[in-house]
Amino acid sequence: MNPDDIFLTRAIELALQGSRQGDGGPFGAIIVHEGRIIGEAWNRVVASKDPTAHAEIAAIRMACASLGHFHLSGCVLYASSEPCPMCLSAAYWARIGRIVFANSRAEAAAIGFCDDDLYAELNRTLTERSIVMEHRALPGALQPMREWSGNPQRTPY
Amino acid sequence: MNPDDIFLTRAIELALQGSRQGDGGPFGAIIVHEGRIIGEAWNRVVASKDPTAHAEIAAIRMACASLGHFHLSGCVLYASSEPCPMCLSAAYWARIGRIVFANSRAEAAAIGFCDDDLYAELNRTLTERSIVMEHRALPGALQPMREWSGNPQRTPY
Numbered sequence: 088m089n090p091d092d093i094f095l096t097r098a099i100e101l102a103l104q105g106s107r108q109g110d111g112g113p114f115g116a117i118i119v120h121e122g123r124i125i126g127e128a129w130n131r132v133v134a135s136k137d138p139t140a141h142a143e144i145a146a147i148r149m150a151c152a153s154l155g156h157f158h159l160s161g162c163v164l165y166a167s168s169e170p171c172p173m174c175l176s177a178a179y180w181a182r183i184g185r186i187v188f189a190n191s192r193a194e195a196a197a198i199g200f201c202d203d204d205l206y207a208e209l210n211r212t213l214t215e216r217s218i219v220m221e222h223r224a225l226p227g228a229l230q231p232m233r234e235w236s237g238n239p240q241r242t243p244y
Numbered sequence: 245m246n247p248d249d250i251f252l253t254r255a256i257e258l259a260l261q262g263s264r265q266g267d268g269g270p271f272g273a274i275i276v277h278e279g280r281i282i283g284e285a286w287n288r289v290v291a292s293k294d295p296t297a298h299a300e301i302a303a304i305r306m307a308c309a310s311l312g313h314f315h316l317s318g319c320v321l322y323a324s325s326e327p328c329p330m331c332l333s334a335a336y337w338a339r340i341g342r343i344v345f346a347n348s349r350a351e352a353a354a355i356g357f358c359d360d361d362l363y364a365e366l367n368r369t370l371t372e373r374s375i376v377m378e379h380r381a382l383p384g385a386l387q388p389m390r391e392w393s394g395n396p397q398r399t400p401y
Contacts, residue, residue, distance in 0.1 A: 157294060171337075176328060180296070194389060209366060220343045223346055232352070
């Protein structure tokens with residue numbers, strides 16, 4: 088087996104283990120840095136009562152703790168299924184270089200997960216979305232941004 | 245001031261407080277349930293070395309811990325800035341009913357944040373994205389999904 092398939096198989100094993108013990112949906116993920124696993128997790132939405140506890144988010148957080156940095160440049164994310172938009176966005180914020188996944192969003196949709204709908208929803212305008220969204224440009228709202236961008240000590244991420 | 249503006253002002257105050265102490269970007273968020281704040285946070289990406297530590301994600305996690313559930317149906321998310329796709333997706337997974345925000349994604353882009361680009365990037369096909377993405381449909385990859393969907397004890401979310 089090539090290294091990609093070995094790591095991807097590990098992500099699938101985690102998906103199986105986590106969902107068998109009832110922690111959440113059947114999803115697993117690992118983060119690999121220089122050929123070594125530095126983060127691995129399965130979905131724990133149900134066990135932790137946390138809707139953000141997807142496997143990829145948890146694996147990214149573990150990998151960042153391992154490297155001591157909020158960026159994972161050069162790392163690879165292996166996911167048992169195509170990341171949902173929350174997890175894919177997290178991978179961008181983490182500056183992950185490459186993502187390998189086994190099951191598609193269509194396969195997740197077939198067992199009742201809304202990943203595919205969510206990609207479509209994000210592409211809609213504010214007024215077309217199922218969550219009601221209101222933009223209220225309060226006076227003073229820009230002050231935190233102005234202070235931050237004017238601070239030479241700030242840490243961009 | 246109407247209640248929306250009172251809560252939104254609180255989110256802006258959190259943005260200011262968090263970024264003044266160097267915890268991360270100038271972003272704050274609160275979750276309101278039946279008129280009461282049940283989660284509030286500011287961005288702590290830098291302080292916690294965690295790229296997922298956006299204000300909205302942290303506020304959602306706190307609110308879920310408060311209600312003891314992974315869904316926040318009927319809750320309102322107030323954010324100092326338009327949520328990035330990671331945080332907006334988290335709001336969908338949490339079944340949040342309504343989102344009110346003060347600054348737009350264009351204003352975040354103007355001070356160097358990639359939210360706007362990220363919305364565009366998510367809408368691209370796998371091969372057009374800046375993160376290299378590979379779909380490897382391994383034999384056995386669907387087993388976790390099949391077991392989960394065939395388990396009458398499963399908890400959908």
